[in-house]
Amino acid sequence: MERIQKALDQAEQQRTTAKPSSSQRELRASVKPVEISEESKSPKDVHYSRTKVVDISAQVLEQNRLVAALPDHELTDVYRILRTRVLQTMNSNRWNALAVTSPATGSGKTLTSINLAISLAREVNRTVLLADFDLRHPSIHGYFGYKPELGLSDYLLHDAPLDEILISPSIERLVVLPGRESIHNSSEMLRSPKMIQLVEELKGRYTDRLIIFDLPPILAVDDALAFAPYTDAMLMIAEHGGTKRDDLEKALEILKNTPLIGTVLNKSDAVSPDPYGKK
Numbered sequence: 001m002e003r004i005q006k007a008l009d010q011a012e013q014q015r016t017t018a019k020p021s022s023s024q025r026e027l028r029a030s031v032k033p034v035e036i037s038e039e040s041k042s043p044k045d046v047h048y049s050r051t052k053v054v055d056i057s058a059q060v061l062e063q064n065r066l067v068a069a070l071p072d073h074e075l076t077d078v079y080r081i082l083r084t085r086v087l088q089t090m091n092s093n094r095w096n097a098l099a100v101t102s103p104a105t106g107s108g109k110t111l112t113s114i115n116l117a118i119s120l121a122r123e124v125n126r127t128v129l130l131a132d133f134d135l136r137h138p139s140i141h142g143y144f145g146y147k148p149e150l151g152l153s154d155y156l157l158h159d160a161p162l163d164e165i166l167i168s169p170s171i172e173r174l175v176v177l178p179g180r181e182s183i184h185n186s187s188e189m190l191r192s193p194k195m196i197q198l199v200e201e202l203k204g205r206y207t208d209r210l211i212i213f214d215l216p217p218i219l220a221v222d223d224a225l226a227f228a229p230y231t232d233a234m235l236m237i238a239e240h241g242g243t244k245r246d247d248l249e250k251a252l253e254i255l256k257n258t259p260l261i262g263t264v265l266n267k268s269d270a271v272s273p274d275p276y277g278k279k
Contacts, residue, residue, distance in 0.1 A: 051166045051168050051175060052164075052167045052168070053167070053168045054146050054167050054170060055170050056145060056146070056169045056170050056171075057145075060144065064143045065111060066111075066115060066143060066144075067079070068114075068115040068119040069118045069171055076119075079118075082116060082264065083116065083119040083120055083123070086098065086116065086235070086261060086262075089233070090261070093232070093233075095233055096203060096210055097199075097202075097203050097210075097211045097213065097230075098210070098212055098213070098235055098261060099213040099224065099228070099233070100112060100113040100116070100212060100214055100215065100235045101215045101216070101217060101218055101224045101235075102217045102218065102236065102237040102238065102239075103218055103219055103243055103247040103250065103251035104217050104244075107238060107239040108239065109214065109217070109237040109266075110139055110140060110214050112235075112237050112266055114143055114214075116235075120212070122172075123173075124173075125208065126208060127174075127175070127206065127208060128173060128209065128210050128211075129212070130177070130212045130214070131152070131176075131202070131211060131212065131214070132151075132152060132178050133179075133190070133213045133214060133215050133227065134214055134215060134216045135152070135179065135182070135186035135189060135190065135216075136183065136184065136186045136216060136223070138151060138152070138179020138182070140176060140178055140214060141176070141178040141179070141180075144169045144176070146169070146178070148167070148178045148179075150164055150180060151178050152165065152178065152179050152180070153179060154180060154181075156192070156195065165178065186216075186221065187223045187226040188226075190223055191227075199230045213227070213231060218251040219251060224255070225254055228258045232259065233258070233259040233261040234255055234260050234261065235260075235264065236255075236260060236262070236263040237263075237266050238265055240267045241267065248263075
């Protein structure tokens, strides 16, 4: 724990909020709009007429540890605290897009992404879009006990309408953009014009919406680095007792030019085998 904290302290001392490089500014060039429906302009009273609503039972939520959706759960307050800290930083910088990653596998980043998104959606003045951008191993839908007929891969590769992919998991003000099939050339796809077009539209159309992108681990593939120019900030998830200090330092170094909103020391027992190889 002390070694991890020391690494975090050193990174914090060295880190300043980075301005986008010229290449990053070029990557954020204007793009054509994407057709995305929104059922309500008021986040306080959202009605879904086109987005598919999926009923998720309390049993599934508890079984898969989506505790932020369970008001009386003992861990709900943990995510409320994380929500408050995230909102303070996002609001002060006028950011609305946050990517979640980890140094290596098995840190619980996806579970943290989902619980953070749920907790943020419980704020009555916010709508939240949770996007599964772990293109090689999409898994968010599994935590909701849902098997999508269409996913982000279908939008990117087969021009499936986004309206037919988005779902509402019966949690008010939360919409999920699920994955489905694995995309093996994922880092190239994350930099593709169609992906850039999608992300810029998601970020720009509704200023009161927060977007949480679940990305792969930094040291597993180069996807998070490839996507970094398109998000406002990153949230790092490290496993208490599992993440190596060297791995954390490498991950922070790789993302040194990307604003880091913070690091969560997490302890998570995997709900299912890790797709990147760690059980």
